[in-house]
Amino acid sequence: MSGIYIHIPFCKSKCTYCDFASYPKEVSKKEAYFACLYREIEGRGIQCRGKTFDTVYIGGGTPSFVPAKFITGALKQIRKCFTLSENPEITVEINPGTLDREKAEAYFDAGINRFSIGLQTGYDEQLKRLNRIHTAKDFLLCCNLLKGRNISADILIGLADQTAEQVKKTIDLALAGGVSHISVYALTPEPGTPIYTDYLNGALPSDDETADLYDAAANYLKEKGFYRYEVSNFAKKGFESRHNLNYWRRGEYIGAGVSASSFMDGRRFTNTYNIDEYMNAVIVNKFPEISSEKIEGDDAEFEFIMLGLRTFEGISAKKFSELFGHDFFEKYKSQIAKKSAFLDINGDNVRIKDKYLYVQNDIILEFMR
């Protein structure tokens, strides 16, 4: 199975932790951008001829910030240019401050069936500090518009002065909104973002404190019937994100739009982050890629292991040998032996024990050549 990713690089304003391709000042270019995006989708469709796609993910930026016609237009174009499976998962990212009834209806009509809402925290003062444009109440209003649909919420841990109690209350808020999927991300201060200054000033929690918040979230979510199917992702059974699972299974995906990445026919490639550069390339029928790399041999195997071990399902040795032509247990005998205390091995399945999921880099690194 394969996925399609569409990037919308527009936002009302930039959050303090954001280092994604999102340009609030270039919103005026949206008409031109979407014209180009449709064009790229057409090209990508030709590139992917013969393949069937099972998921579409429209992310950003803030897809819900632009008028609904652009988003539904993109979906229409995708359906025209790609072969989708019978029952595709189609997700759109939503900022609670940007959705209205009209937009929601348009999304439903276009076949969008999964809504990923950026809640981040249930505390207004924290939202303000992060330069979010919405309140906790906006989140509930937004959920109300999506009532009965498949909703996910993103929440952040590792905020300044954040307590375990606050994390739990935020989860409660998400549950009140009716979500069936929650992503719990540790804030990662990237150089160049405003929040990096907080990080340098020591205003953010330490790794140990963040780990405490993470444990609090994971335990609480378990209580509430959400299982952890990936390091940062929790869902009720059957509500896992198919689109994201495909990434961790090292499935193929094609991206369109500024900064979108793809993995297709063993090659990873990424589009430019610059809107003008992007449009200039697409206008002359060129793919706006800025990097491309063929992934082979040990490198490919490492990706498979590193991505697979993030998940609850782990990696299948059978699938490994189908993909790479040799036996996983044989090739990584010494590495597995060295890290066996941290692994659950059941028949052909290998996964990281729950307890060590949050300290998994050391295990993964063992498999890097």
Place this chain on the structure above:
Amino acid sequence: MAINRKNIRNFCIVAHIDHGKSTLADRLMEKTGQVSERDMEDQLLDSMDLERERGITIKLTPVRMFYKAKDGEEYVFNLIDTPGHVDFSYEVSRSLRACEGAILIVDATQGVQAQTLANAYLAIDNDLEILPVINKIDLASARPDETAEEIENILGVDASDAPRISAKSGLNIEEVLESVVKKIPAPRGDETAPLKALIFDSFYDNFKGVICFVRLMDGTVRVGDEITAFMTTKRFTVTEVGVFSPKMTPVHQLSAGEVGYIAASVKSIEDTAVGDTITSADNPAKEPLPGYKKALPMVFSGVFPLDGSKYGDLKDALLKLKLNDAALSIEPDNSVALGFGFRCGFLGLLHMDVIQERIEREFDLDIITTAPSVSYKVYKTDGTELMVENPTHLPPMTEIAYMEEPVIDANIFTPPEYVGPIMELCQYKRGVYKNMTYLDKTRVELRYVLPLNEIIYDFFDSLKSRTKGYASFDYEIKGYEKSDLVKLDMLLNGEICDALSIIVHKDKAYERGRQIAEKLKEVIPRQMFEIPIQAAVGGKIIARETVKAYRKDVLAKCYGGDVTRKKKLLEKQKEGKKKMRSIGTVEIPSEAFISILKTDSDK
């Protein structure tokens, strides 16, 4: 062109560290046209990268210069640079033997300092003519008159007409050159007598074999001559003779009084030991020149490749370094924790540091060094006796009747106001007070007998910090004394890590054990499980620390667009791990082994 011996001047420059020795040498070369100003790279003599970075001179580097003096005659100057640090004082005395005079350079802003004193005495001991030079007079804080007075009062050297210069700006350099001509005597010697050439340094050249740096005392030597040396029975045919200008330049012949080099396809450094006298094979001199005291390694440390498969490369590197560093001793060693490596002997800690850095830079090898140790005499209950320089080789305590450790006679020179702190330090280091002499109003000499194993930790650093750098320190090995010593083991995750074991005095075992455990806790990064660190003497745990397990070491997100970037992050993390060594299940950074040294601070 034969050089008239009366126009030769052989001299060195001695100074306290940073008083401008290398800068003056550069200036002299520039003024004599040895190097054009354009080609002048700062401080030519310090040719090793390491020397230049640290601003210290380690190896001897002779240079030949021509100078047309005001008397109308042309002179040949041979300048032999000398190292400044106490670890290398044996090299200083080596170069002094090859000279008739020494320029004593003193910083006019600081006056006479400890190393000025020590080096000046060395030069005086070697019967050299001392030529004082007052440097840095262009600085606002310069006190040239007082400095001259100090030189006269403290050293008893006439400084009334000492050149006052700025080596940096080139001011009054001519005066120095003229003083060299006028004050430093021409070498004595007999060109017609049998060859006597003192080897004061050597190094190995891949094409020419061993290159000996020599000072000819008598006779001449030219290509084709058959030569031998007093410490060998072998004969060699001279393939090249030359001088340093400053690069090695072949010449027709070298005669009595000259400084230069001899190559004779000598394959083994043992055949041309530094300090030995080269003579003619067919017409040998009756007796050799007085040799040097052989420099004995005093500090021993394990050197292991970080990557076990690089053992062969490490061996090659050490053998090559040993070629021009007779003081370095090497012996194969192996450790349960670190695998195969070498036990190396060094003159002191700086020497050890320098060798380690040269291995890493010049041979591009990552190494792990263990805490330095000295050589102990162990008397066993069965009446046998053995030398132990590796704590791992210490027999079980039950088999040991008693042990002896090396002690030194230490001379410490200091301004009187620091006598108190120094005595405190020596006390702490188990020193035995001998006496104290007031050399003058501003100089005191303190004499102590100190165990060498206390010196190799951080004695220099402590001495410097307690005296704001004013005290200097010199020592000689006195011999062995009985001592109550024990082996201190460190346990990681319950297992003894042999590479961390040290031998300490019984009274210090508890304190050191605790300090090392604390230090290890600092340097060992948190890992997937908790790591107990314990110090033990004879199976009894005397200290304990714990490295907590880490809680978060994960990529927070990894989606389609992240894979490549996150892989790079992991690669970086992997690079960091490569600097670690696995001891059982525990990963230890390579610097941990040496860092246990740095626990012994002023507490």
